[in-house]
Amino acid sequence: MARSKDFDEAEVLSKAVCIFWHKGYNGTSMQDLVEGLGISRSSLYDTFGDKHALYIKALDSYQKAGDDQMCSIIKDEASAKEAIKKLLELTTSALLEDEQRKGCFMVNAEIELAAHDTEVKEMVCRNEQQFEKAIYLAVKKGQDSGEIHKTQDALALARFIINAVRGMQVSAKATADKAFFDDIIKTTLSVLD
Numbered sequence: 001m002a003r004s005k006d007f008d009e010a011e012v013l014s015k016a017v018c019i020f021w022h023k024g025y026n027g028t029s030m031q032d033l034v035e036g037l038g039i040s041r042s043s044l045y046d047t048f049g050d051k052h053a054l055y056i057k058a059l060d061s062y063q064k065a066g067d068d069q070m071c072s073i074i075k076d077e078a079s080a081k082e083a084i085k086k087l088l089e090l091t092t093s094a095l096l097e098d099e100q101r102k103g104c105f106m107v108n109a110e111i112e113l114a115a116h117d118t119e120v121k122e123m124v125c126r127n128e129q130q131f132e133k134a135i136y137l138a139v140k141k142g143q144d145s146g147e148i149h150k151t152q153d154a155l156a157l158a159r160f161i162i163n164a165v166r167g168m169q170v171s172a173k174a175t176a177d178k179a180f181f182d183d184i185i186k187t188t189l190s191v192l193d
Contacts, residue, residue, distance in 0.1 A: 009047060012037050016048075016058040021105040024112050025055050056119055062105045063127050070134055080142030081192055084135070084161060088188060091165055092181040095172035104169035111170075128162070135161050139192070148192045157191060164188040 019036045020028055030051055034041050048054040070087060077083035095103070102108070106127050114121040136158040142148030148157075168184055 007039050007043070012039060012047075013057060013061050016054055017062050017105065020055055020058050021062075021102050021108065022100060024108065025051075026112065028055075052119075056123070059105065059109055059120070059123055063123065066106070067127075067130055067134075070131070074134055074138050080138045080145065080147055081189065083138050084142075084192070085185070085189055087135075088161075088165065088168075088185045091168060092178070092185065095168060096176055096178060096181070098172070101173050101176070103173045104166075107166060107169045131162055131165075132158055142192065152191070160191060161188055 015037050016033065019032060023032065028051070030041065030044075033044060033051065033054065037044065039047075044054070048057060069090075073086050073090070074083045077086060106124060109120050110124045114124045132155075136155055139148055139154045139157045139161075143150050143154055164184055164187075168181055171180070
């Protein structure tokens with residue numbers, strides 16, 4: 001008869017996100033995972049597979065949570081500009097509240113692994129495409145309503161905004177200067193006027 005698990009998989013996965021996010025994939029050992037997750041090595045392998053499989057599941061979990069939050073903001077805001085502003089401000093708040101200066105887990109994965117890990121590269125590309133589509137739809141909605149000018153292509157504007165967000169996520173590893181991020185938000189939003 002199969003034994004029941006003595007742990008909550010979702011909780012363990014959430015802990016794995018934190019460990020990998022803090023230490024990176026290469027900086028995280030199996031012993032770090034066993035100690036940090038509070039489960040035995042055999043339970044880790046039986047439930048999640050090897051270290052790489054757990055990392056992919058952690059990255060996927062992080063991506064889904066971020067997508068849900070972003071889509072909710074874009075859907076719930078009546079104003080396209082306000083939705084984009086809220087996304088930028090939310091990104092800044094999350095980055096500044098992180099005392100460990102971890103940046104963005106997905107961006108960190110892209111920098112550390114995407115060049116030589118096909119599975120991570122595919123996840124990063126899929127994440128970028130989803131982010132691009134969401135911002136594009138917000139910009140297009142704003143252009144259709146007359147709130148955002150039509151002198152620039154909606155896709156080009158979406159890519160510019162995404163680049164600003166990615167830059168903030170990388171910069172947060174080195175600075176916690178709110179004025180720095182406020183300047184980026186202000187300038188980014190100005191391209192929509």
